[in-house]
Amino acid sequence: MTTPVSSIRKSPSIVTPLAQPSFLNSVGAMWWRNLKVWMAHFWPSMTGSFAQPLLFLFAFGFGLGAVIDQMGNTSYLVYVLPGIVANAVFFQASFEGSISAFSRFHLQKTYNAILAAPVSLFEILVAEAVWAATKALVSGIAVLIVGLAIGAIPHPMMVIAVIPYIFLCCLSFATFSLFIMAYAKGYEFFSYFFTFWVTPAFLFCGVFFEVDRFPEWVQYIAWSIPMTQMIHVIRPMLIAPETLELSTATLYTVYVVVFGVVSLWLAHRQLSKRLFDK
Amino acid sequence: MKTIIKAQNLARHFGNVQAVKDVSFSVPQGRCVGLLGPNGAGKTTTMRMIMGLTAPTSGSLDVFESDASKLNRDLRAKVGLVPQEDNLDPDLSVSENLHIYGRYFGLSKEYLATRVPELLGFMRLTDKADARVVMLSGGMKRRLVIARALIADPDLVILDEPTTGLDPQARLLIWQQLTALKRQGKTLLLTTHYMDEAQRLCDDIVIVDGGKVLDEGTPKDLIARHVPPHVFELQKPVDAKIIKQNNTSEDLGDSMLFFTEKPQAITKILKTDTPYLHRPANLEDVFLTLTGRSLREK
Numbered sequence: 007m008t009t010p011v012s013s014i015r016k017s018p019s020i021v022t023p024l025a026q027p028s029f030l031n032s033v034g035a036m037w038w039r040n041l042k043v044w045m046a047h048f049w050p051s052m053t054g055s056f057a058q059p060l061l062f063l064f065a066f067g068f069g070l071g072a073v074i075d076q077m078g079n080t081s082y083l084v085y086v087l088p089g090i091v092a093n094a095v096f097f098q099a100s101f102e103g104s105i106s107a108f109s110r111f112h113l114q115k116t117y118n119a120i121l122a123a124p125v126s127l128f129e130i131l132v133a134e135a136v137w138a139a140t141k142a143l144v145s146g147i148a149v150l151i152v153g154l155a156i157g158a159i160p161h162p163m164m165v166i167a168v169i170p171y172i173f174l175c176c177l178s179f180a181t182f183s184l185f186i187m188a189y190a191k192g193y194e195f196f197s198y199f200f201t202f203w204v205t206p207a208f209l210f211c212g213v214f215f216e217v218d219r220f221p222e223w224v225q226y227i228a229w230s231i232p233m234t235q236m237i238h239v240i241r242p243m244l245i246a247p248e249t250l251e252l253s254t255a256t257l258y259t260v261y262v263v264v265f266g267v268v269s270l271w272l273a274h275r276q277l278s279k280r281l282f283d284k
Numbered sequence: 285m286k287t288i289i290k291a292q293n294l295a296r297h298f299g300n301v302q303a304v305k306d307v308s309f310s311v312p313q314g315r316c317v318g319l320l321g322p323n324g325a326g327k328t329t330t331m332r333m334i335m336g337l338t339a340p341t342s343g344s345l346d347v348f349e350s351d352a353s354k355l356n357r358d359l360r361a362k363v364g365l366v367p368q369e370d371n372l373d374p375d376l377s378v379s380e381n382l383h384i385y386g387r388y389f390g391l392s393k394e395y396l397a398t399r400v401p402e403l404l405g406f407m408r409l410t411d412k413a414d415a416r417v418v419m420l421s422g423g424m425k426r427r428l429v430i431a432r433a434l435i436a437d438p439d440l441v442i443l444d445e446p447t448t449g450l451d452p453q454a455r456l457l458i459w460q461q462l463t464a465l466k467r468q469g470k471t472l473l474l475t476t477h478y479m480d481e482a483q484r485l486c487d488d489i490v491i492v493d494g495g496k497v498l499d500e501g502t503p504k505d506l507i508a509r510h511v512p513p514h515v516f517e518l519q520k521p522v523d524a525k526i527i528k529q530n531n532t533s534e535d536l537g538d539s540m541l542f543f544t545e546k547p548q549a550i551t552k553i554l555k556t557d558t559p560y561l562h563r564p565a566n567l568e569d570v571f572l573t574l575t576g577r578s579l580r581e582k
């Protein structure tokens with residue numbers, strides 16, 4: 007009845023089981039794990055990634071676009087499309103980095119399981135951010151494809167340059183939600199995050215109209231959320247690349263990057279306390 | 285013989301709570317050591333320190349002759365952990381769980397393609413390879429957690445209550461396979477609340493309570509040191525003569541336990557129709573003698 011000892015070690019011919027455990031391997035392994043779970047829930051995943059952002063595009067692009075014809079020199083649909091892209095990726099990255107990551111950390115104890123393997127918490131957090139950014143990017147690309155198909159992107163070739171930029175921004179959005187997640191004790195906690203972060207981003211960051219239409223104090227809030235910087239880079243890239251100044255774009259990008267790096271550091275600090283009893 | 289784990293005067297406090305006060309023990313290569321203690325004795329904290337998940341407040345802890353809190357990646361890969369909680373990926377299949385876990389160790393696809401079926405066979409899960417984890421019974425999940433811990437062929441396997449909540453058949457299978465691992469020369473460290481399990485699997489036992497080591501040794505030595513070899517359990521009322529001649533007894537409420545060197549001294553007093561239980565002393569007697577019978581509830 008007992009399996010003979012040899013049956014577990016019967017293949018001495020298997021050489022070097024260890025490839026090379028490394029930072030990239032660890033990050034890739036967890037990214038792959040998240041992808042597998044996402045694929046295991048194929049239809050709900052597809053609905054979240056594609057259907058939801060497209061609903062926004064149709065509702066605001068065509069719905070609101072019917073009321074507002076022109077935004078500056080462009081049609082409202084053309085104007086709002088980059089905003090919808092930004093909103094879609096922002097929402098996805100924020101959701102994945104907060105509620106979904108919290109489920110892995112708190113409910114399924116996935117982080118504990120992975121920490122028992124030769125993987126560090128820093129690697130887990132980087133993997134989570136890269137994964138959230140990947141998932142968000144899929145939604146962004148879905149909107150961009152529809153935008154190309156309906157001719158709502160005046161500079162179609164710029165899509166190629168916009169995609170990596172979106173990915174970079176998503177990393178930053180994701181690490182900030184991981185930082186918030188690191189403080190969560192239960193799911194209720196995320197109502198603060200969605201009320202005071204995700205919803206204001208949707209309303210005030212320039213998705214539907216220019217940020218400068220708001221009173222000054224609202225503008226300060228808007229510019230503190232890095233989605234505003236993102237929209238102010240990708241909108242000109244897709245509509246009128248010649249109007250985008252390099253210095254402005256650099257400044258905005260630096261803000262997005264610093265914001266993301268600081269968030270990652272804070273997330274790591276807080277989760278170290280929680281996971282390692284520090 | 286090499287020492288795989290060496291803990292010296294280990295202490296860890298959380299605020300004012302002294303979870304571990306003074307724990308010293310060592311785990312030699314190829315041995316199975318059981319860390320036993322009631323709830324709140326400091327077992328889990330000690331295990332977490334060995335895994336490098338909690339740093340000791342004072343004392344030293346070496347795993348593979350390196351500081352446990354600073355193990356490098358290669359040494360960490362030589363430790364397999366079976367945690368108390370089932371932290372499998374519930375949405376994935378049994379074999380996917382193993383494949384994905386193997387990736388965290390940097391194991392190649394070719395290696396995993398043979399290793400995963402091997403481990404499924406070893407833990408009797410071959411038929412369930414494609415089942416999702418949510419569909420598994422508690423016993424199957426435990427077996428899968430053990431298989432997962434073995435994915436990188438570790439030298440040291442740490443098991444935190446590997447059979448809690450399982451039916452006798454499932455426990456038996458796990459015991460058999462842990463014994464097989466021992467025969468392969470793996471070093472095992474386990475905690476358990478089941479004294480029969482500890483007695484059966486462990487070469488050495490470390491009994492902890494209140495954050496301190498109460499005693500350690502082989503199950504046989506511990507029994508010889510702390511309790512007389514024969515145990516009688518008698519229903520009340522018990523003949524006064526028996527109580528008088530036995531100074532090691534324990535009141536269990538409606539019955540009494542007597543520990544004795546000379547069983548005949550008791551059997552000859554007992555009336556022929558008195559129901560009684562006579563058994564050899566075991567690790568549970570040692571455990572209860574050392575840690576007391578009162579409930580531990582926090």
